[in-house]
Amino acid sequence: MGKSKRNSPKPDSNRAQRLAERRAAQEQASAAVTRPFEGLAAECDLVALREFVPSATATLKLAPGVAAQREVTLATVLPGAVAALVRAADEPVGFVGTQMQYQGGDASADIAAAILWTQSAEPGDSLTSAESVAGGPRLADVIDPGADLELTVHQDFDWWVPEGVTPDPQVAATIEQAKQAIMPSARLDLGADGVGAAWWVDAGDKAHVRWVRPEDEDALMLALARVHATGGLHMGEGSRFAGSFRTHGLLVPVFDLDPERHPTEWEAPAREFGARLAEALASKAEMTSAERRSRDGLRSRQVTLR
Numbered sequence: 001m002g003k004s005k006r007n008s009p010k011p012d013s014n015r016a017q018r019l020a021e022r023r024a025a026q027e028q029a030s031a032a033v034t035r036p037f038e039g040l041a042a043e044c045d046l047v048a049l050r051e052f053v054p055s056a057t058a059t060l061k062l063a064p065g066v067a068a069q070r071e072v073t074l075a076t077v078l079p080g081a082v083a084a085l086v087r088a089a090d091e092p093v094g095f096v097g098t099q100m101q102y103q104g105g106d107a108s109a110d111i112a113a114a115i116l117w118t119q120s121a122e123p124g125d126s127l128t129s130a131e132s133v134a135g136g137p138r139l140a141d142v143i144d145p146g147a148d149l150e151l152t153v154h155q156d157f158d159w160w161v162p163e164g165v166t167p168d169p170q171v172a173a174t175i176e177q178a179k180q181a182i183m184p185s186a187r188l189d190l191g192a193d194g195v196g197a198a199w200w201v202d203a204g205d206k207a208h209v210r211w212v213r214p215e216d217e218d219a220l221m222l223a224l225a226r227v228h229a230t231g232g233l234h235m236g237e238g239s240r241f242a243g244s245f246r247t248h249g250l251l252v253p254v255f256d257l258d259p260e261r262h263p264t265e266w267e268a269p270a271r272e273f274g275a276r277l278a279e280a281l282a283s284k285a286e287m288t289s290a291e292r293r294s295r296d297g298l299r300s301r302q303v304t305l306r
Contacts, residue, residue, distance in 0.1 A: 033106040034248075036249075037108055038249065041147060041148050042147065042148050043250075045148070045212075046098065046139075047197075047247060047252075048210070049076050050099060052210060055153070056151050057074065057151070058073070058151045058152065061143060062115070062142060063142055063144055066115075069120065070092050072093070072118055073094070074096050074149070075098070076097070076098055078095055078097040080101070082097060082127060083100045083113075083128065084126065085118075085126040087162060089162060095118070097114070100114075101129070102128065102129035108140070109138050111130065112137045115142050115143070151187060153185060153186060153187060155182065155185075156178075157175050186200045187199055188266060188270050190270060194271065195213065199212075200263040203259075205259070206258075206259055207259040207263075209257060210253075211252060211254075211255075211270075213252065220281070222291075223280035224294075224298055225294040225295035226280040226291050227277055228297075229290040229293075229294045234255070235255050235272075235273050236266075238258030238261060239256065239258070241253070241256075242256045244303075245303045
C-alpha cells in the first residue's frame with residue numbers, strides 16, 4: 001500500500017500558520033505599486049525623501065480640487081515617525097511624513113491620505129498610520145502633479161518644534177539624539193538642464209552622491225554601460241562609481257566622493273557626467289562587446305531596496 005500524501009496542513013498548526021503568513025506576504029507584494037510617484041514632476045525628490053534624505057521639508061502646492069483648509073508641509077520624518085500631524089498655532093499647519101513607521105503597498109496613496117487628513121484634523125492631533133483605500137486618492141489627485149518641490153534641507157531636527165517654543169526635556173533629548181545621528185546632506189544644483197535629483201551626503205570616511213534618475217531602468221543601465229565602456233563613469237577627480245540600487249521603480253546610481261570637498265564643488269562635475277549620460281541615452285547604436293561586458297559588471301553591483 002503506497003504512502004498517503006499530506007495535501008494540506010492541519011488547521012491551527014504551525015505549518016498552516018507559516019503558509020498563511022507566506023500567502024499574505026505574497027499578496028501584499030503583488031499588490032504593492034512598483035513606481036508609486038510616476039507622473040509627478042517631483043518623483044525623483046519624493047523617492048529621495050522617502051528612502052535616504054535625513055531631514056528636509058517643503059511646502060506642498062495642493063491641487064485645485066482639494067478643499068484646502070490649511071497649509072501642508074511635506075517632511076522626511078516626523079516625531080515618532082507618525083504619518084502626519086497638525087501643529088497648533090494661530091494658523092495651524094499640517095505636516096506629512098514620507099518616512100512613516102507603518103507603510104502600505106502604495107506610498108502615493110498613503111501620503112495622499114495623510115495630506116487629506118491634515119485638512120480636517122484638530123490642532124495637536126497626530127496620525128500614526130495613513131490608511132489609504134484601494135481606488136482612493138493618490139498624490140496626483142491632491143497635489144499639483146507638475147510642481148517641483150521647493151526643498152529646505154536641514155542639518156538637524158530643530159524644526160520639529162515651532163519657533164519660539166521651548167520643548168519639554170523628553171522632546172529635547174529626542175531631538176538631540178536624532179541630531180547626533182544625522183549625516184550632513186545637500187541637494188546638488190544640476191542646472192536648468194539637469195535630470196533627476198542628485199543628493200550628496202557626508203558619511204564620515206567618504207561622501208556619496210545618490211542620483212535618483214527618472215528613466216526606464218533598462219535604458220538607464222544601458223546608458224551607464226556605454227559611458228563606463230569609454231571610461232566616463234565618474235564625477236571627476238576624487239570620485240568613483242560605487243554601484244546602483246533600485247527603489248520605487250527607479251534606478252539610483254551612487255558615486256563615492258572625496259569628503260574633504262564641499263558639496264557645491266561636485267555640481268560642475270555632476271553636470272558634466274549628466275551630459276555624457278544624456279548622450280549615451282540618446283544613442284541608438286548596437287551594443288559593442290565592451291559595452292555588454294560593462295553592463296554585466298554594473299548589474300552585478302546592483303541591489304534592490306524596494
